[in-house]
Amino acid sequence: xxxxxxxxxxxxxxxxxxxxxxxxxxxxxxxxxxxxxxxxxxxxxxxxxxxxxxxxxxxxxxxxxxxxxxxxxxxxxxxxxxxxxxxxxxxxxxxxxxxxxxxxxxxxxxxxxxxxxxxxxxxxxxxxxxxxxxxxxxxxxxxxxxxxxxxxxxxxxxxxxxxxxxxxxxxxxxxxxxxxxxxxxxxxxxxxxxxxxxxxxxxxxxxxxxxxxxxxxxxxxxxxxxxxxxxxxxxxxxxxxxxxxxxxxxxxxxxxxxxxxxxxxxxxxxxxxxxxxxxxxxxxxxxxxxxxxxxxxxx
Numbered sequence: 001x002x003x004x005x006x007x008x009x010x011x012x013x014x015x016x017x018x019x020x021x022x023x024x025x026x027x028x029x030x031x032x033x034x035x036x037x038x039x040x041x042x043x044x045x046x047x048x049x050x051x052x053x054x055x056x057x058x059x060x061x062x063x064x065x066x067x068x069x070x071x072x073x074x075x076x077x078x079x080x081x082x083x084x085x086x087x088x089x090x091x092x093x094x095x096x097x098x099x100x101x102x103x104x105x106x107x108x109x110x111x112x113x114x115x116x117x118x119x120x121x122x123x124x125x126x127x128x129x130x131x132x133x134x135x136x137x138x139x140x141x142x143x144x145x146x147x148x149x150x151x152x153x154x155x156x157x158x159x160x161x162x163x164x165x166x167x168x169x170x171x172x173x174x175x176x177x178x179x180x181x182x183x184x185x186x187x188x189x190x191x192x193x194x195x196x197x198x199x200x201x202x203x204x205x206x207x208x209x210x211x212x213x214x215x216x217x218x219x220x221x222x223x224x225x226x227x228x229x230x231x232x233x234x235x236x237x238x239x240x241x242x243x244x245x246x247x248x249x250x251x252x253x254x255x256x257x258x259x260x261x262x263x264x265x266x267x268x269x270x271x272x273x274x275x276x277x278x279x280x281x282x283x284x285x286x287x288x289x290x291x292x293x294x295x296x297x298x299x
Contacts, residue, residue, distance in 0.1 A: 182280025194247025
């Protein structure tokens with residue numbers, strides 16, 4: 001990702017917070033536009049002079065607050081897919097639940113940890129830009145040929161392979177952009193949590209320390225993990241498309257991750273399964289001990 005071309009909108013009525021976020025994000029190579037409240041931000045968005053890849057948004061602001069702007073953004077087809085990251089000191093469970101329900105991508109708690117900020121922004125931007133550019137990446141011939149498939153099977157072992165496979169598999173669906181993020185999340189989970197055994201708590205710490213990618217590369221080279229592969233099968237049936245992903249892990253209890261939880265709202269990870277279930281698939285179920293997931297899109 002060329003961060004020089006990535007534009008972010010930062011919305012906060014506190015000048016000090018705006019300046020700090022601008023300094024950190026421009027230092028990381030992002031182009032930053034500042035807004036002093038929700039109405040100011042909406043005027044910038046509505047002008048369509050910028051192509052933002054994410055919004056960092058305060059909750060409590062005069063005129064139009066963060067929730068008001070989030071609802072307005074998600075109700076407008078021009079911006080509905082744009083990830084909105086709350087950076088706030090409001091931590092009441094009811095407020096957090098309302099933000100999650102309205103479509104907030106992540107919560108960051110003030111004061112913002114720099115490594116966590118970069119990790120969350122990169123995750124949001126990558127997901128949005130990958131989905132936004134998907135139609136340009138996949139040729140029309142690829143889409144036609146992919147939809148002639150009745151069954152396909154792939155093996156993969158790295159995050160890079162998972163991301164490439166997500167693009168290939170998305171072309172098999174009537175709405176590639178709808179399923180791309182969900183497929184990506186499930187495939188990456190199979191690598192990091194399944195095959196490589198990185199726990200939820202370990203990933204949280206790795207993201208906060210800025211060491212997540214390095215740890216994945218380190219584990220891929222270790223004897224206990226080298227050679228482990230996950231499997232993905234896609235079946236195109238008359239009334240549904242069924243995606244099955246299996247990994248070599250010990251499994252886990254998926255129930256607490258099926259919904260976006262206010263208790264984990266400020267964690268830097270833990271949203272992939274719930275977002276996939278909500279946004280990408282009509283059915284999502286983990287089988288057996290939890291190392292196989294089946295995702296269905298109805299036709």
